[in-house]
Amino acid sequence: MASFNLLNEPWIRCVYIDGTVRLVSLRQLFKDASKIRSIAGDIPQQDMPLLRLALAILYCVYGDQFEDDPSEKELRQLWLDMWMAREFDLKMVEEYLDQYESRFDLFDGERPFFQTTNLEYADKDPDSLGELIADVPKPDKMLFTMRSGEGLESISNAEAARWVVFLQAYDTAGIKSPVVGNTHVNKNKVYAPKGMVSTGWLGNIGGTYLNGSNLFETLMLNWVLYVPGGGDESAILLGRPDDFAPWERDEQTSNLIVQRDFRGVIDALTLQARRIRLVCDSDSRVSGCVICYGDCVTPYDQNQIEQMTAWKENSNLQKTLDRNTPPITALRHNANTNLWRSLAPILSYRIQTTDLRPGVIRWIDELQEKSDWRHSEHPLKSITLRSQGVTYGTQNSVYEAAIDDSLIICAMMCRHDFDGIQALLDIVDHTGRAVDALSDFVRNLQVSSGRQSTKNNQKPIDAMKNDVREAAYARMDQLFRVRIAGFTEDKDPEQYSSEWQDEVHRVLLRMGDEYLAQSPIQAFDTHVIEGNSRQEPMNTGIAQLKFRSRLNACLGRFRVSQDEYKPNSKKEGDTDVVTN
Numbered sequence: 405m406a407s408f409n410l411l412n413e414p415w416i417r418c419v420y421i422d423g424t425v426r427l428v429s430l431r432q433l434f435k436d437a438s439k440i441r442s443i444a445g446d447i448p449q450q451d452m453p454l455l456r457l458a459l460a461i462l463y464c465v466y467g468d469q470f471e472d473d474p475s476e477k478e479l480r481q482l483w484l485d486m487w488m489a490r491e492f493d494l495k496m497v498e499e500y501l502d503q504y505e506s507r508f509d510l511f512d513g514e515r516p517f518f519q520t521t522n523l524e525y526a527d528k529d530p531d532s533l534g535e536l537i538a539d540v541p542k543p544d545k546m547l548f549t550m551r552s553g554e555g556l557e558s559i560s561n562a563e564a565a566r567w568v569v570f571l572q573a574y575d576t577a578g579i580k581s582p583v584v585g586n587t588h589v590n591k592n593k594v595y596a597p598k599g600m601v602s603t604g605w606l607g608n609i610g611g612t613y614l615n616g617s618n619l620f621e622t623l624m625l626n627w628v629l630y631v632p633g634g635g636d637e638s639a640i641l642l643g644r645p646d647d648f649a650p651w652e653r654d655e656q657t658s659n660l661i662v663q664r665d666f667r668g669v670i671d672a673l674t675l676q677a678r679r680i681r682l683v684c685d686s687d688s689r690v691s692g693c694v695i696c697y698g699d700c701v702t703p704y705d706q707n708q709i710e711q712m713t714a715w716k717e718n719s720n721l722q723k724t725l726d727r728n729t730p731p732i733t734a735l736r737h738n739a740n741t742n743l744w745r746s747l748a749p750i751l752s753y754r755i756q757t758t759d760l761r762p763g764v765i766r767w768i769d770e771l772q773e774k775s776d777w778r779h780s781e782h783p784l785k786s787i788t789l790r791s792q793g794v795t796y797g798t799q800n801s802v803y804e805a806a807i808d809d810s811l812i813i814c815a816m817m818c819r820h821d822f823d824g825i826q827a828l829l830d831i832v833d834h835t836g837r838a839v840d841a842l843s844d845f846v847r848n849l850q851v852s853s854g855r856q857s858t859k860n861n862q863k864p865i866d867a868m869k870n871d872v873r874e875a876a877y878a879r880m881d882q883l884f885r886v887r888i889a890g891f892t893e894d895k896d897p898e899q900y901s902s903e904w905q906d907e908v909h910r911v912l913l914r915m916g917d918e919y920l921a922q923s924p925i926q927a928f929d930t931h932v933i934e935g936n937s938r939q940e941p942m943n944t945g946i947a948q949l950k951f952r953s954r955l956n957a958c959l960g961r962f963r964v965s966q967d968e969y970k971p972n973s974k975k976e977g978d979t980d981v982v983t984n
Contacts, residue, residue: 615787
């Protein structure tokens, strides 16, 4: 029988600080945490599930540190002592892992890791690797793949382990084939229970976590020991008596379970959303799999437990559930939006309302406010904010897009009382309105040339405006990343944001000038905007005036010298247009 123990066998790909890339075991991961820069999976979306697995082990290892229920002050001190030590208590880690060594074997006869033993389909053979691996299409839709022929037939045990962890976190929804022992079968098909999360749990949230300068710091930054402001025992995350990892539980079932709520943070980090069994070939390589629905939770009001996403009050779901108060649901990522455009729900704090920021952000806020961390021997001035996830198509049954973005921010951006946060969010908001002004300007140039969409068909104009917006955001992407990283606590928010808005102003003026230069029409070629009740005439002169006026309104009045900005769009027959 095959054997592959994740505690001892190298299987997690890591990038070390010295630049080398190595496969390490779970034991080695904790030993070398301060030497490892980051986890690096087969695809970026493997990184977060593997990080969460390591975090779950930390919660398990340190969960029995206190005889009585710990206070928030004691938990902060535990965290700070570990941060100052710059390493984990390896003796404690080893003793804990030794207890459950057999449960970390990928092919254990009784409790295979993250799987269900003897799992079988009721009426068919195991699936191919396309059901396990995200970047391999299903056989009936196989057009092309980056993998070679042998890579489609079987994979190493190490790679299979990484994909099992990924699958529990991100698996697609849709119809599953029934397995022996599953009682939730409808016409020989298995569906996700109504009202429950149908994908893997991470596929339901906008995954957000913090990166430090090495893996030790990254694990510590995301190791939230209590919910700040919780005010009662339920806010304590470390050592909850009913919160167990899958390898700690003795019971096992092939049946689907409607669990509804998480038992604790360990449960959230390791939710067994699928029943899985890996199938090996004669060479002990993984060649297939059996997959069906597993533990199912609701998509709302999990914000006290799940710490790695921003949240929102969902009024639409409130009507569906017929509740007096809106349920709290995770704020998912938009695959077409850069992380810096989505900072408001991550950083914004409002007094006298539920704090909907990610728990990892709130935890850093708490540590800076109530501990000596900022003044310790190893303070952290900047943090890398990272967002990861996937989007789905066709009723969540197929992967549509992958999301992976990161942003360096000042650690003070996690403080709810830092003035720079609102200044930053205001700039992002004002820039959004200014980009809309640019897209409307290009639309007006189209109108001036006589090209218009009909009342019943706005698609050409809408598509063009979207292209302009995306081009503008792409042009400003590096500017925003540098500016956000440089927005430290020693900067004057008003002056810094004013200079920043001037830079945005310059970029958009130049882009407007470029679009105008591409237009073949003269300044006084005038057309009327169709569908406008005021029958507004439009030519390039009017379009420029409107555009620059709106930029001034969105970004503040911007004055430039003749040498600093020279329009290159003037054509024969054009006249100068006065700017506001």
